[in-house]
Amino acid sequence: MKIRYLVYALPVIVLVALLALFMRGLFLNPTIVPSPLIGKSVPTFSLPRLHDPAKSVTQNEFRNQVALLNVWATWCVACRDEHETLVQFSKQNIVPIYGLDYKDDRQTAISWLAKEGDPYKDNAFDESGDVAINWGVYGAPETFLIDKHGIIRHKYIGPLTPDIIKNDLLPRIHRLEQE
Amino acid sequence: MKRLAIVCCGLLAAVVSSSALAIDSEPPFPDPATQARYEHLIHQFRCLVCQDETIADSNADLAADFRRQVHNMVAAGKSDAEIRAYMVKRYGDFILYKPPVLERTWLLWGGPFLFLAIAIGAVAIVIRRRSTMLDSSADDGEVQ
Numbered sequence: 001m002k003i004r005y006l007v008y009a010l011p012v013i014v015l016v017a018l019l020a021l022f023m024r025g026l027f028l029n030p031t032i033v034p035s036p037l038i039g040k041s042v043p044t045f046s047l048p049r050l051h052d053p054a055k056s057v058t059q060n061e062f063r064n065q066v067a068l069l070n071v072w073a074t075w076c077v078a079c080r081d082e083h084e085t086l087v088q089f090s091k092q093n094i095v096p097i098y099g100l101d102y103k104d105d106r107q108t109a110i111s112w113l114a115k116e117g118d119p120y121k122d123n124a125f126d127e128s129g130d131v132a133i134n135w136g137v138y139g140a141p142e143t144f145l146i147d148k149h150g151i152i153r154h155k156y157i158g159p160l161t162p163d164i165i166k167n168d169l170l171p172r173i174h175r176l177e178q179e
Numbered sequence: 180m181k182r183l184a185i186v187c188c189g190l191l192a193a194v195v196s197s198s199a200l201a202i203d204s205e206p207p208f209p210d211p212a213t214q215a216r217y218e219h220l221i222h223q224f225r226c227l228v229c230q231d232e233t234i235a236d237s238n239a240d241l242a243a244d245f246r247r248q249v250h251n252m253v254a255a256g257k258s259d260a261e262i263r264a265y266m267v268k269r270y271g272d273f274i275l276y277k278p279p280v281l282e283r284t285w286l287l288w289g290g291p292f293l294f295l296a297i298a299i300g301a302v303a304i305v306i307r308r309r310s311t312m313l314d315s316s317a318d319d320g321e322v323q
Contacts, residue, residue, distance in 0.1 A: 007301070007304060010297075033271060033273050035270075035271065036269070103240065129240075129244045130244070130248070133244060133248055134269065135269075138227035139228060
């Protein structure tokens with residue numbers, strides 16, 4: 001008669017398994033898409049500097065130092081929220097922050113930084129957004145953590161907060177610096 | 180009533196056919212076959228801003244940028260497979276509107292068949308038990 005119990009139990013088991021699956025689905029954040037570029041070298045690029053279009057910013061900046069690349073724009077509201085956190089973090093001089101000014105207006109960006117503080121060591125100006133696509137960017141702000149060998153090691157999607165910096169970013173930076 | 184239905188269908192058709200392509204600055208390809216290939220391709224990629232739309236349907240800025248990339252790659256003579264690989268390398272499998280069959284996605288693709296098999300199995304068991312019950316009761320009748 002064991003089979004008989006199994007016949008009644010099976011639908012219940014399947015139902016519970018499905019419910020567990022759907023419950024998990026409810027608490028996933030679909031807007032965070034993991035980047036396949038983690039563990040890969042930074043994409044090659046050459047973009048004009050925000051403040052000096054005659055000069056360029058390239059992937060060669062990410063050599064022999066742990067660094068951050070922050071994708072931002074003045075039109076991006078979440079980037080404005082994040083800005084003060086970045087300014088405070090840059091004052092600690094832990095790692096250089098490079099900016100990728102994404103589909104922005106050059107003059108607006110320059111005056112925004114002059115007014116609100118400039119946390120960036122250098123800023124690449126990506127007017128068309130094509131370089132951002134090579135970096136797998138789909139929504140500013142995004143922040144890449146890059147190791148001494150120019151390998152992307154982590155990506156934050158959405159604004160950095162003091163809490164994320166203290167509890168997640170800083171431990172990661174310390175680990176990378178000891179490698 | 181019939182006229183209303185026709186008007187509704189017409190409106191629906193207009194809405195469905197007016198894709199986001201209208202906002203793009205790239206001119207269509209002069210060769211209709213290439214244009215068809217381009218349009219087929221952009222229906223295969225997901226817009227990561229509005230994730231339930233393809234880049235062909237989405238009005239998002241990012242979708243327009245993706246369309247421009249695909250347009251340039253088609254113009255440069257890249258194959259469909261090369262263009263798909265380009266997008267997946269940067270954005271992962273999620274960029275593909277139709278999920279690929281992988282170890283991670285076997286349940287997604289195989290699930291319906293698995294449930295169908297379970298259902299057929301359950302029905303088979305029930306039918307067999309019913310028929311043996313009928314047989315034995317018939318036997319009982321004969322004996323008595």
